[in-house]
Amino acid sequence: MRVPLRWLAEHVDLEPGSRGAEVAAALVRVGLEEEGIHTGDVTGPLVVGEVLELVKEPQKNGKTINWCRVDVGPEHNEADLDHAQGSRGIVCGAHNFVVGDHVVVALPGAVLPGGFAIAARKTYGHVSDGMICSSRELGLGDDHDGILVLAQARPGVATVPGQDALALLGLDEETVEVNVTPDRGYCFSVRGLAREYAHGVRRPVAEVFRDPAPAEVAAPVGPGPAVRLEADPPLRGQVGCDRFVARAVRGVDPAAASPAWMTERLRQVGMRPVSLVVDVTNYVMLATGQPMHAYDLGLLGEALVVRRARAGEKLTTLDGVVRDLHAEDLLVTDEGGRAGSTRVLGLAGVMGGADTEVSAGTTDVLLEAAHFSPVSVARTARRHRLPSEAAKRFERGTDPQLCPRAAELATRLLVELGGGRADAAWTDESALAPATVIELPAGFCERVVGVAYSAAEIREALTEIGCAVEGADGAALTVTVPSWRPDLRQKVDLVEEVARLNGYDRVPSVLPPAPAGRGLTAGQRARRSAARGLVEDGFVEVLSYPFVAASVHDAFRLPADDPRRRTVRLVNPLSAEAPLMRTSILDSLVETLRRNVSRGSRDVALVEFGSVTRSVGGAPVPVLGVQDRPGEAELAAVAAGLPEQPLHVAGILAGRRRGPGVTSDGFAATSEAVLWVDAVEAARTVARSVGVGIEVRAGDRAPWHPGRCAEVRTAGGTLVGHAGELHPSVLATLGLPARTAAFELDLDVLLAELGPPVRVAPLSTYPAATQDVALVVPDTVAAAEVEAALRAGAGSLLEDVRLFDLYRGSQVGEGRSSLAFALRFRAPDRTLTAEEASAARDTAVAEAARRTGAVQRA
Structure with a gap:
């Protein structure tokens, strides 16, 4: 998740003089991971310029270029005989600006996104001393058909030639990027990161945090769009949808453009501006963490229905792909439309359908803010390989209490920026489960973490993250979990929060003593x-x-x-x-x-x-819970x-x-x-x-x-x-x-054949006696069998047996082999006599003959 510092500062008081590194350090202090600190991809002199002259010059290739004189401020202008204040000559191929317009000029030495370096160069018979930029050349959008005219892009913002355009366009602003762990889904929003920053700098949330979601939402004056949540068997203990808010905004100007501040923020966090309606829903999602979807109201049926997919159903999603739906897919559908039957509108929490997509001609909009099952959304997104921004948030758990507030914020923005009218009647279909309540025994935090937290520290930490805490100090606490923290399910989760907010640096590092006598088996x-x-x-x-x-x-x-x-x-x-x-x-x-x-x-x-x-x-192996130790039968x-x-x-x-x-x-x-x-x-x-x-x-x-x-x-x-x-x-x-x-x-x-540890005998200092023996055996007898028989019969004086020759031929007969072995004998306390060695050899040969039928070769 990326968050621009100016946007973050609107919702939490930053420490004086804080830069991106300090903000990132505060977030890391409470368990988030820093991914990087980003600024714009534009470097070097980028200034506001005023077009003084514009001469159209047709070229032989049929193209017409503009030869412009541009005032870029006293510090950057060159001497110009025709203009006392000086200017620069620039060649430009776009035609959507006129004399007097203020434009963005990249002077020689500037580097635009993609490593495009600007230098003075001769072209079309002129020396172009800089470049007049479009939105795409600056990395501000995809518009490359014309020049970025500041009066249109920044209505009401006064600009003067020579003014720093980097600061004006927000290209110099730092953006902090953090890696959000799966259990901290609320941090995929400015709202969540602002709260975490307050924790990181040890400031009370109530004093420094300003919620981007409206605190007050007027109750609907009557029933709004019809919504029905069909009975849904729980998937891993979670129903598919337990809240669905629908609000209509009519008369939105389809030509209204998203304001520059909104498109800049979307771009800074890595999203592409599309249109006013889509940008508003994306902006609200980034600000609050509540994903939203907008439908073309004129294309909808009489009622919206949230249900599971049925056999044979298909959906063309917004990316143009026709998808075969699975029985576990949770859908948003409508009934009573133009076709008079049920129609699939989108994969709930993942991606909408193309049939009701907001288009350039849409004037009436239906806004959806819902709470879908994390498990259901995660499975659907993976099944269809659709890792959308909405799915990323839903599968980690969103705040069900935020739905009407997010819908209110989106409605206000469409009314303000698009000239729409909000219906006073709207729908809030809800079947929410009660809030999670956890009993936290006294002393449990210290037993788990090893730090003696005081009762005040525990109560303060849990209150700071939004929990309601009841119970006397020194006794068990009853903790009601806030709606935006679905990851808090058991008492050890609360212990983690206490340790996190009080600082992981307080947790001692103790090296356990190595018990004596234990090594490798x-x-x-x-x-x-x-x-x-x-x-x-x-x-x-x-x-x-x-x-x-x-x-x-x-x-x-x-x-x-x-x-x-x-x-x-x-x-x-x-x-x-x-x-x-x-x-x-x-x-x-x-x-x-x-x-x-x-x-x-x-x-x-x-x-x-x-x-x-x-x-x-x-x-099949049963799936065990983690609440308690499994019993013997389960194991x-x-x-x-x-x-x-x-x-x-x-x-x-x-x-x-x-x-x-x-x-x-x-x-x-x-x-x-x-x-x-x-x-x-x-x-x-x-x-x-x-x-x-x-x-x-x-x-x-x-x-x-x-x-x-x-x-x-x-x-x-x-x-x-x-x-x-x-x-x-x-x-x-x-x-x-x-x-x-x-x-x-x-x-x-x-x-398994390992016996007790081998007891090593002392080395004998007496010489060895070697006896060679050749034994003739049928080819069906393995040499290993003969060797085993020799070892068994040689007795305790035998030190080693080695096969050193194999012969097959007429001298031993057809189907027979001659195996030559070297037997080494040694006594620990004396030098063996020739008679002793020969006797041991003869005993070994006799045993080989008895076991394998071997005959000693002369």
Whole structure:
């Protein structure tokens, strides 16, 4: 909301010498946010000029220009042989002014809106020493057909050549812009900001505030235009319309123009002047905060009806768009018109219709000032994508008691400025609920804020914002909320007002003591260890949006009955193209990889830790109130309806795993392309980092390649996830590089295997004994199974087992493989003998033979 200082000063006493910065600081002090301080876009010398001579000169191109001599004041005139007082020569192409007119002249050095710099230049055979300006060139309006003649634009205002036109036109006035939070809708008006300024400078509102809305409104002498509020089922506890004021003004001069002071104020707050009737309704809305609408009275039916939309109804709004109406849309309609049937006139509180729009020929006007449901207006505005100025105020809550006063102000302005006659009979259809009353217990403010406010301070603060306060000091207070503060609904809202008006600087900043012995949980430490291990292995941790399209499941070739297709759909997604919550981190991680590849990155290794969402197909989650803590039954109902969100980790690799380089011993190293085993090794890195043992087995799961997919299981056999190369058709569909590999693990399952903290044994200072063994096994036996058997049989002396060779060929037979393992043994208290190491090896081989059928190769 923007407010010019002179307009604000009409309704509240500003502190002496206050500029925009001081006014903005006062508003910030009471909780508003400063957006900026604006002045006009015109700089440099802009003065009043009197046209002394005007010579019309036809040009060869068919255009006629005016060669003018203009008196711009003694300080700016140049010596002129023909005029003793001097003047400036200026070329002008407009023809709506004559000799003797006072005009606005931009002298060389001035800069007009849009960065248009003025300089003396030769044109049409003359040196034009400045520019005579139109309204649009000055940013005052859209009129560019003619020059701004001050006698017409400022009737009754005396001007002299050389006078500063910046001050005359209000182009030098400061305008303060503040950001209004959703709960402070009354600040979308000069009325609301004037009250807040009084609070900000700690001045009593009753002494310094002057309400722009008329205090007295004469009662109607009879029934005015017929208005009916149809019975409306409450939408979230609010009826659609509980007050509707309609007043008629007849005989308005359609040629009457809006006065300069009004158009200047509209322009300063960012609104475009249109016509007298429209400008009056906009001016009243800005001044009071009550949106208004004007109808052409001659085009209306016999009665206005406020109701919900019916099936099949349409409306052409003022912006020329034909809109299909929704059953929840609140409408203003009429009955008994020329068509003899019901007609939709507008979306209540959002935008009017084109059928009854005020036009250049309108003389009789019906003014509407109503109070509509904030929820209803907000939903309608978003549904039809119509963020109008009226909707912006209605959806934050307006003052229902202001409707007749705002209508009175608009009526007076139309009578005064347009020569109209106001009907003495008018309509005020009302079904208002009683004012909100809140009980504020004694001591409640101090318990919430931590400041010992006195009873006088609490009473004074609540009275200042317009509340009626009853009750003795030291006892509970009964507070009646003012009509313009619909945001005050419960006692904590009143506490906020007390803290705000007494100064947030009084609220102490206390750092709570950190309780001893509390740090990261074991799970949190494990998750960080896993992230650190992967990053050290060359991965880059990313964070992608968890919102996906259903097409990703088709791209991943998921079976129709795959549980990952059972998703949770968002009611109000950020993008209509991605309305589903992901059931796998790879669902969104592939998009991150695809974006990087499309930007030229070919060697990529990405990892993400995050939640996935699994639909449980339960009952809808109930909407809980905030008045009290929910009960156990309510919490159980919420828990039953919430989807499961386990923590996963997923990684994806493409291109080269390692680039070419030089090894530590000086030999050239070739680049290594990503293989499916790199994804498996990344899964092992996660398990090692968290301290959980895993087993890797052959697997088959989309979107992985069936022959290059591994299952990752815990030592107890619980499935943790999968790793391997993605299916070629998946890569082709997604446009990803060939041989791209990926893994995904369920961290919740993996971390459930965490045992007690590992007790680190002291390092042995005795040498290790290494024994190599080659075992022949059928191809169907996984190397991991053989390794597990060797570990189980080697006993406590075993320190490490490492597979270092795989052989398939005629020497071991068809369908068999030779696996060579290096077993490292070490004792903590002695040097092992060759016999001890060999015995341990033989025991390990025997266990492998028993479990897997392995035969030691000679």
